[in-house]
Amino acid sequence: MQYQHQLVDTTKLHPNPWNSNVVSPENEAKLDESLRRFGVYKPIVVRTLPDGRLEIIGGQHRWESAKRLGLKQVPVVNLGEIPDSTAKEISLVDNGRYGVDDATALAEILKSLGSNEELATFLPYSEKELSAIFSTADLDLEALDIKEDTEEIDLSVEAASGPVYQIMRFKIRAEDAERISALIENVQKMQGFTEADALTNAGDALVYLLLNRDHDD
Numbered sequence: 778m779q780y781q782h783q784l785v786d787t788t789k790l791h792p793n794p795w796n797s798n799v800v801s802p803e804n805e806a807k808l809d810e811s812l813r814r815f816g817v818y819k820p821i822v823v824r825t826l827p828d829g830r831l832e833i834i835g836g837q838h839r840w841e842s843a844k845r846l847g848l849k850q851v852p853v854v855n856l857g858e859i860p861d862s863t864a865k866e867i868s869l870v871d872n873g874r875y876g877v878d879d880a881t882a883l884a885e886i887l888k889s890l891g892s893n894e895e896l897a898t899f900l901p902y903s904e905k906e907l908s909a910i911f912s913t914a915d916l917d918l919e920a921l922d923i924k925e926d927t928e929e930i931d932l933s934v935e936a937a938s939g940p941v942y943q944i945m946r947f948k949i950r951a952e953d954a955e956r957i958s959a960l961i962e963n964v965q966k967m968q969g970f971t972e973a974d975a976l977t978n979a980g981d982a983l984v985y986l987l988l989n990r991d992h993d994d
Contacts, residue, residue, distance in 0.1 A: 781855040782820065787844050790823060790853070791830055792837050795865060798872045800838050803903075808842045810899040817843055820852040822871060824859050831855065834864050835871030884910050909954060960986070 800808065821836035833840055834856070843851050856867070890896060893907040902910070949957065964982035965971060971978060 779857055781857070783853050783855060784850045785823075785831065785853050787840065787848060787851055789831055790821065790840055790851070791832050792840075793832050793834060793864065793868065796833075796837055796868065798838070804901065805838070805842065805845075807897075807899050807901060808838055809845060812839070812842050812846055812848075814899060817848070817851045820854045822856065822867065823853045824856045824864050827858065832864070834868045887911070 817839055819836065819839065821840050822834045823831045824834055826832050831853070840851060856864075859867075887896060887900075887907065887910060893904045893911075896902065896907055897904045900907075961979050961982045964985055965978050968982065968985055970981040970985070973981070
């Protein structure tokens, strides 16, 4: 497959009839702000139709945003005359996402870039989602006093003189982090899980919740 990088007039591009990706008005505004800040840094993927027209395979929303902002040209990658089946497959791949973010690492990046209010104007997150992401980092590193360097904890002493402990870390949805942290802290206070280190106290509270969930139903 031969790729051609070109600058093309926005009026020369045409959307495909099968695009299933829908953007809300709120996210359209974010996309517009992103293009104002950075320009069209990601080329629009197109193919050449038998009649010579250029049909968009990936990046229709960037193209629409460029038109709203009055841009005369946009960068494209032209895949040439490819069949419908290949064009549809590439369109799905372009709209798809293969990975997930490590919430703590993502929170650190976002914190280095600015406030919730500013970031929410051009990133694909709402202020509520950004707050939840930051809460996840706080849950891991502050609310439960979990240290990133777990080598500081001497597990062999615990195993020799008392119960065997195992440090476990979980990845949870960002919007659940603040709620879970508050729930664990509440159980710690109510049940008196305050005498050991922070990790053990939190673990005891979590085990208590799990073992007693049937009694609460």
